[in-house]
Amino acid sequence: MTQHAPPAATPAAEPPRRRRARPAKLGTTVVEQLVDDIVRGVLAPGTALPPEADLCAEFGVSRTVIRESVKVVQEKGLVRIEHGRGTQVTDPRQWNLLDDVVLTSVIAHDENVTFLDELVSVRTALEADMAAAAALAHTADDDARIAAELGAMRASLHSAPDFGAADVRFHDMIMAASRNRLGRAIVNSIHDKARTSMRYHGEYNEAVMRRTLDEHRAISDAIAAGDPDAAAAAMRRHITDSWNRRRPTGPAS
Template identity: 35%
Template sequence: MAQEMSRLTFGQGPKRNLFAHVVESIGLRIIRGELSPSLPFPKEADLGTEFGASRSVIREAVKSLAARGLITSQTRTGIRVLEPINWNLLDAEVLNWRYSVMPPDQFYGELFEIRRLIEPEAARLAALRGSATEIAAIVSAFAAMSEASRAERSGVAADLAFHRAILAAAHNALLLQMGNLIAVGLDIAHRLSSESFVVFLPMHKAVLDAILARDGEKGEAAMRHLLSETQEFMSRLIRA
């Protein structure tokens, strides 16, 4: 199974395409360890020559990587790579770069450990705290998932909307920041197998029913069951 599956969404125009290419290329080198805190960072001029990019594009790429915690740029010390503890692993691109260089089972193991800590509690809180409007958003997302399943088309956007709506209904701003973890996991899972979407639709319905019933304990248990079964399914798929 190919591991080089990082996602890159380019913006409009050649300059934006080049900028995104530079950011991803350097980001992947850092994640792989080809650029590390113990090594001098390439000079801007050398990077410009390598990528055929202007100084402004290279500098914007450096700012983008610094914002993700991969590097730091200071007037006196210049640019240097930061230790992994500083990386913003909630950033969707960093997550994708990391996935592209890690064994899939290791990546999914880490991802589901975090999801099991976060989402069952989010489901419990959504059942207890969610407003009528917020719960209606969960219902709407599930309806879109069901329609996608009947039409045999991708439901990844609806699936993500379902999980994000639950995080929103939990009324905890910090939980919302975990949305990228779920987004990357769902995106990769759907690319590996569309079957997972159909298989787990009834389990999503169990989560929804518990939230509609305002039963926090059942919501937590239903989400925990959904994540456990999903992880096992993905593990079998990866091993195969």
């Protein structure tokens, strides 16, 4: 009698993979608008956000989108969700000013330029320190990259956009040469957001560009000479003087 092999066991079916949620554009819009309303004072510190139903009607989205958006705003430090009291707007001292959305909004509504003054002060301290570090840690490759951007600035005196781009790269090459990764990340973050404001970057003209080029050359020379004190002083003088030249004198119109 012929014996038949038992049928092969059927492999267990794998559980279906969970569908990944796609980024919600509507949620992004709600977050940005709530942050903007809080920063410009429409929703004042200590007050409660409008009820969910009102926010749903205002933005034309579901309660789920509103709830998730409010959680994101809370993560940025602008609101505090309290059971029994609703969602309260927090004191500005609790805001995460390094968050991209918050920083962009604060800069946009900096009517008296006080926040930009603070930003320049922080940038000056960090970049002066990194210029000193670059003078001690720079390599031949670092020197070549810094010199290349200085040359790009010199070659772009006829083009303000090209000059400005080379200016940013020059500073970044010095920060890279400092080996201070955190300082470089902080400066690039705050500087990139600030540069979206015309009140921060001002306007270039040939006289301004030539003076800026001279200031950058002094920084480059001090780093190449391995003089940390001179490099820090030149960087501090450049950033401070440059801001004083272009700083708006009154509130935005």
